[in-house]
Amino acid sequence: MGSFPIATTEFLNPLDHEQFRKQAHLVVDFLADYYSNIEKYPVCSQVKPGFLTETMPDSPPTQPQPIETILQEVQKNIIPGITHWQSPNFFGYFPSSLSTASFLGEMLLTGFDVVGFNWLASPAATELEIVVMEWLLKLLQLPKSFSFSSDGGGVMHGTTCESFVCTLVAAREKKLSQIENNKGETLGKLVVYCSDQTHCSLQKASQIVGISPNNVRTIPTTKSMNFQLCPDALLMAIGADVRAGLVPLYLCLTVGTTQTTSADPIGILCEVAKQFNIWCHVDAAYAGNACILPEFRHFLDGIEGANSFSFNAHKWLLTSLGCCCLWVKDRTDLTKSLSTDPEYLKNKATDSKQVVDYKDWQITLSRRFLSMKLWMVMKSYGVSGLREFIRRHVKMAKHFEALLSIDKRFEVVVPRNFATVCFRVVLLSESSDEEDGNRLTKRLLESLNGTGKVYMTHAVVENIYVIRVAIGATLTEEKHVDMLWDMVQEHANTLLACSELN
């Protein structure tokens, strides 16, 4: 067989270029086979806890093993424990949208494996990131104030949670710098505002930067207002805090919430924030991707009033995890709060102030060459390809929504904004209540996911249990959505027949 020889007497360099070529080809072939077979696996892994920890050896192998053997083990032991996010029948959470171009970009960036903390450590890593962030700024029609050509600029973080932490720190330091004395006391008085639909990572980020959990105001939203943050409710919360001697710090708005993809009205809420000198961040982790389409851009209207904006290219822009793109209106807000200046990194380029040192825009010092993959994606598909990709998913979601809305047994719970549809089972009999509907909707989801043929997740809004169908996996086509619809009907028939007998 084609196993490569490992002479026990001779040490083979782990980056030997001929071995690299051979083995990398084997892995590419392995993955190509994986994609061609992906629909054969249960979408959500069916293994039990401990499936690996209890079966794998408890020490590493003493002797080297050939790649063929290792790949066989991946196939046999690892793949059963994988939930197949790239399956065309994956409709859970929000998608993670891999593409060939992003994969190749990952190969290149891993192949170079540079540690581009500052400009000098790999000038291309910094400058390509600036180029890509400026391209995206144009594509999203973000205001010029967020551009490097004014006082702003963009940076790539791994995830939105990191962007929350960094903008919170920037806002905190800015606020404290405006206060003459008692900075320590003020720290305990800072308040963060969001809605009950805001992603939980804001809570976590607030905790990390030292905001007391008591000082995170989670303002309730309602179904009747499509789960948007209400400006009056925000104003009231801020007013109460100011009267109590607290210090409003940071407001997080969401375009495309995680539960139902609702969108806060940015313009008017930024106006409120401005009155109280509050930092306003707009989180469009999922839906920001759709805003590259002219027909969705209106969701970002008013963005010029925000201090920072972020979205996750890894959620819907053909880019692998992680790639959160963050822009700030005043880049010195980030650099003033996150800079380090050790002797061993001093260099002429930095001293000249002609370059960006991205280590001062993020949590960690070391950073990956992330722009390589997004640059590859934008070059490979072009703006037209990216827009077409998102439009196809939106069209499929509209189709699924239309199918649901002509069947009286189902209700689309919140209007679909993008390519995620939230629905539930409604019981037609007079004697049934909300709880019955919730129970049945939950059983429908469990029954569908139990087949292994599809995977969806749920949300609970205003005590209503909804099934979320997030259409956005790269391999998903209309036939997969049609199959999902057939399954939804079939399983609902069975469940409703049983529930009528009870």
Ligand SMILES: *Cc1c(COP(=O)(O)O)cnc(C)c1O
């Ligand atoms: C997914 C999501 C996040 C969290 O993103 P991470 O990159 O995993 O931190 C935040 N906000 C919204 C609206 C999301 O959908």
